[in-house]
Amino acid sequence: MPDCPALFISAPASGQGKTTITAGLARHHRRQGRRVRVFKTGPDFLDPMILERASGAPVMSLDLWMVGETACRELLAQAAEHADLILIEGVMGLYDGTPSSADLAAAFGVPVVAVISAKAMAQTFGAVAFGLAHYRPDVAVRGVFANRVGSPRHAQMLEESVPTGMSWMGSISSTADIELPDRHLGLHQAAEIADLDRRLDLAADALASTPLAALPPAVRFVSLSNPSPSAAPLPRLLDGAHIAVARDAAFSFIYPANLALLEALGARVSFFSPLADEAAPETGTALYLPGGYPELHAAALASNARAAASVRAHAAAGKPIFAECGGMLYLLESLTTIDGATTPMLGLLPGEVRMQKRFAALGMQQLDGPLGTLTGHTFHYSHVSTPLTPVLHATRPQSDTAGEAVYRSGSIVATYMHSYWPSNPAFTAALFHGKAF
Structure with a gap:
């Protein structure tokens, strides 16, 4: 089985805009005619609804504990057989939880791009990016993307702060037309956002000219070949139900x-x-x-x-x-x-x-x-x-x-x-x- 391009979208914390960026990226590549499969890290029902609308394909959960490493590997391998691009959205911050998004990325060798909300931040952006990239040597944080940027000059300062060895993956500004509404349990359900497709298209438009959308070879390829042997067919325990x-x-x-x-x-x-x-x-x-x-x-x-x-x-x-x-x-x-x-x-x-x-x-x-x-x-x-x-x-x-x-x-x-x-x-x-x- 050939390798499939795959990318892990993570962040230093919740609320940085991971879902907006992942969904916009999925919509962009779908509009280019590519078959995109998106996965969500950890237990989540709401983000996958948005990501499914963006990609046009069901969004499965990946979690080393709840789903299990073997089952995660099988899900990724099945997607790689038919997809042109695999995107995995992380949960919370990159290193939060046990197991964490970092654990999942490391287990399957998927390169990470960190989405950082740059609102009210300048050169400290680079320090945060440096910390994410160097906290664990087995996690390949290859690039950084700035969300909620205030101006072209702001974006320039952020780009100049990116540490050596990390790729600047671009930026988008803060706009209410792109942000996804939320409530106490998380994002609104996809069916409740009347203009969701417009928001996704606007996010895709904003990302189209960024290095992130281009997926340069330095951050894009990962081997998902040689999956674990497929499990035996399941017994028909619910036949007739x-x-x-x-x-x-x-x-x-x-x-x-x-x-x-x-x-x-x-x-x-x-x-x-x-x-x-x-x-x-x-x-x-x-x-x-x-x-x-x-x-x-x-x-x-x-x-x-x-x-x-x-x-x-x-x-x-x-x-x-x-x-x-x-x-x-x-x-x-x-x-x-x-x-x-x-x-x-x-x-x-x-x-x-x-x-x-x-x-x-x-x-x-x-x-x-x-x-x-x-x-x-x-x-x-x-x-x-x-x-x-x-x-x-x-x-x-x-x-x-x-x-x-x-x-x-x-x-x-x-x-x-x-x-x-x-x-x-x-x-x-x-x-x-x-x-x-």
Whole structure:
């Protein structure tokens, strides 16, 4: 298999504009007729929505712990077989977390370009770039790109500060027409940004004349050949299953790899929208209610009787329901927003949830059961009060502190944790057969 051009876009911290630059770069090369595959480092549902719109292809997660190094290598190798360019967007700062973006870049030998927000900064830009490049010798930080530059003279000072051995990859100015809007859990969802394609095109236009868009040979090539041997075909553990997935603006935190796994296991996957008052299909053998933003749509969800009745009927029939984070909130008795407004939810799980201004939990977690370990993560701004006794608690890979509770009530299994199902296909199949706990 030939080598594929690949580039890792990272930064010294969150909020530097990694997603804007990565998305603009993907859109630029797509407009040039190239097949672009973008990956996102770590657990994330929101950035991949933007990156998928920009590139025109699904965006998979890469994480050495949650996904695993072997699976990451296979995903990259599969993309390299068909892509003209691979872009990987990092998470947080380059060296933040365990494992970090730097760990991922080093594991696969992907060269890094650091995006640094230069607002209110001049020659210190070079010092930051120097630190990123020299902190670890196994991480190839080859170039630096300046975001939010104030003027041509400002860009000149920044370029002159770049240390020897690093490439100046260009700059773009700060403009509201390009910046992507965000809220408490991160960027707005792609479908919620009415002018997203215009923003992506403007970002692509701004990047088109920069060295970054040209991808000079000094920073572009990486060998992704000789992947690990492909795993054996998956057993058809969900043959005959019909799994109905809630998917809309209220329930959208779905890993593409999770849906692909269900189909690989033999399940038929269909979608319905509680927000549009669509009923879950009666032929469904199991329901999946993913995370999302039910708190932003509480009134609509409460008034959509047809969707609610179908979920209640599914539970009454004893069919499995697996609910994660926002999906779990939808099943509780009530939801109270930050401003104190309380809205009734489905009442299939006893208890209530209250939203809060600061996050309640953040980080990688795993479930350990009879079928092994299922990896995932948690990130939420709410607190659930329920009389239910957990059947299990998740654990944290780097802490003895208990993780998220897993609740079971009848055929319903619910938790705050977002699972990455390919980490344990047998565990996943058991969830949708109602036999995991």
